[in-house]
Amino acid sequence: MATLTLERLRPEHAPAVLAFERAHRAHFARTVPDRGDAYFTPAGFAARHAALLAEQDAGVCHFHVALEDGTLVARVNLVDVADGSAELGYRVGADATGRGVATAAVAEICRLAARSYGLTTLTAATTLDNPASMRVLTRNGFTPVGDTVLSGRPGVRYVRRDLTA
Template sequence: MSEDPRMELLALDHAGALERFELANRMFFAERVGDRGDDFFEHFEDRLAERVRENDERTSLFFVVLDGEGEVLGRVNITDIDRPEATELGFRIAEDAQGRGIARQGVAAALEVAASRGVRTVKARVSAENLASHRVLQHCGFEETGPTEPPISSPTTFIGYRKDLHGSC
């Protein structure tokens, strides 16, 4: 990698790199959160267009973390920023990019953008076994709220977190 990772709002231009990222890491993510299923990939461009529209309409924040060549190292999302009771953070980092602080940096940057758009509280949920993600959330000031509903199709137990956006990571 020739330069530090950078974060950008998701755009249609990211389609190829994002699809490569999702496919290359599909099994890695499936083991941790559950598989998105074939439908996700069959309708990839439509889903991407929906996420970009949400960014444009300022109802959610979808980011990609890119390396110096424009390849996707990770994603950070804050959904439903227009619905305070439902605003939720999610993130995923490529298997080969783990352990470099990319998740922490990406989450911190996303929270700053969310706060600048008036978001006051963000929830998150993490697989009970995903210790690295727990550390990211704790480092960024999230407080554990206890067991919570897992994402659809996830066979694992999830722990909830919450953060009031009056400070940064």
């Protein structure tokens, strides 16, 4: 795997993020709800990107792009930041799956969460039919804490309480 870096989402990432989301739309729709046609229009995407940046500026979320040699290969986000915790979410492009990208990106976001954002706990959830995501979470120190339902599909919730380990 090439060197993976995480960058905090910025306005200038918009073209690459839209291209990434368009290129991998069908891939993502297999495991997470589709964003809907409006998201992929120039106006719809611009509005959503601006809204994400506003949430980030307000401190309630931390959005990141994961780059390999300058190419966007994944997105990694911390949402609903409150009281030292946040919910982790990530998506990896089809051409980057199976190469350790998600594991490396989640490891890095755990370090950033503690070091840069002062977080102590992260939660995450995945569907039961996504064993790759379950492996990513357990490899990064997350433990299962209960069942959940994600978009009508059975899933499991995870937590990682010690981000400094």
